[in-house]
Amino acid sequence: MNIRSLVFLVTLVAFPLPTNGQQSSTLSKQTPPPTVEPVDPSFVPVVESRSAALEVISVTRRDPFIRIRLRNNSDKNIYAFRMRYHKGGAAILFSFVMADTKIMVAPGEVYRYDWSFSPTSSLAREPLVFEAVIFQDGSGDGEAEKVKSLQDLFLTNMKELEHEIALLQLWLNSTKSETVEGLLELQNKVSETPETLSVAMLNGLTGIVLPSWKGNTMGMIREIERKKREDPNISIKEELLKLKDSYLRYLTKYPGTI
Numbered sequence: 001m002n003i004r005s006l007v008f009l010v011t012l013v014a015f016p017l018p019t020n021g022q023q024s025s026t027l028s029k030q031t032p033p034p035t036v037e038p039v040d041p042s043f044v045p046v047v048e049s050r051s052a053a054l055e056v057i058s059v060t061r062r063d064p065f066i067r068i069r070l071r072n073n074s075d076k077n078i079y080a081f082r083m084r085y086h087k088g089g090a091a092i093l094f095s096f097v098m099a100d101t102k103i104m105v106a107p108g109e110v111y112r113y114d115w116s117f118s119p120t121s122s123l124a125r126e127p128l129v130f131e132a133v134i135f136q137d138g139s140g141d142g143e144a145e146k147v148k149s150l151q152d153l154f155l156t157n158m159k160e161l162e163h164e165i166a167l168l169q170l171w172l173n174s175t176k177s178e179t180v181e182g183l184l185e186l187q188n189k190v191s192e193t194p195e196t197l198s199v200a201m202l203n204g205l206t207g208i209v210l211p212s213w214k215g216n217t218m219g220m221i222r223e224i225e226r227k228k229r230e231d232p233n234i235s236i237k238e239e240l241l242k243l244k245d246s247y248l249r250y251l252t253k254y255p256g257t258i
Contacts, residue, residue: 038119045117046127051142053133054081057110065114070130072111077104077136079255080154082146082205084129085115089204091131093150096253098211103253104136138256149203151258156196157210158254161247163193164213168244177237180228186240187221190214213247 045066047059053074060067072078084091094113096103105111118124132142132150140147167189176182193214202209224239 036120036122039124049130051130051133053078053141054130064117066117068113068115070111072105072107072109075107077106078133079104079136080150081133082131082150084131085123086126090206091204092207093205093209095210097250134255136255138258153201154255155257156201160196161213161251164217165244165247168240172237172240177240180225183221183225183236187218190217
């Protein structure tokens with residue numbers, strides 16, 4: 001069962017962004033930024049870090065990208081960080097929760113990132129500011145408000161994942177776990193999961209943020225139901241167990257709590 005193909009992501013605004021170790025998703029439609037007088041061919045936007053743990057070591061323009069190289073100067077693993085790309089506060093989140101293999105930026109490691117750049121974009125002259133990082137142990141560095149918002153965001157999203165794991169385990173332990181009727185009951189129960197993320201909690205984050213575990217679980221239950229209709233020999237319980245095990249692996253990629 002391909003878990004990753006059905007992962008739903010919390011998505012708000014959408015500028016096409018190349019990502020390194022992040023998952024793509026269908027983003028909401030938005031009017032593109034207005035065309036402006038192009039910047040000089042030698043122009044390179046200011047890129048800075050507000051975190052001592054994340055050093056900007058090089059910035060080069062290679063249209064259509066700005067190549068940014070960052071180094072983890074701390075003695076801790078960095079699990080996530082955010083970069084502001086507009087003076088109004090709009091920012092993107094760098095997180096490895098959905099990555100296949102990479103789950104951190106290790107101490108001393110250089111992280112390579114290509115930022116999409118257009119000389120005629122209204123964003124071309126905007127500075128890029130790395131505002132905050134979150135370490136593996138849940139502590140952070142950078143602008144205090146942004147650190148706290150990231151900690152709250154990851155904790156809230158992790159609790160949603162833990163809630164879905166608990167529901168799956170409850171059904172796996174029940175006598176209904178091998179029936180389509182029981183599967184539909186589980187779907188109804190999952191639909192009752194409260195929506196916990198809000199615009200205020202995102203604190204300016206746009207684009208791809210973190211997985212919607214409620215949405216993903218609903219999608220996977222529908223997929224299991226479809227497979228069962230096509231092949232009556234499919235074990236619903238085994239499919240739910242695979243889903244739960246995959247969720248447990250994702251859970252290990254979240255930063256700790258403090």
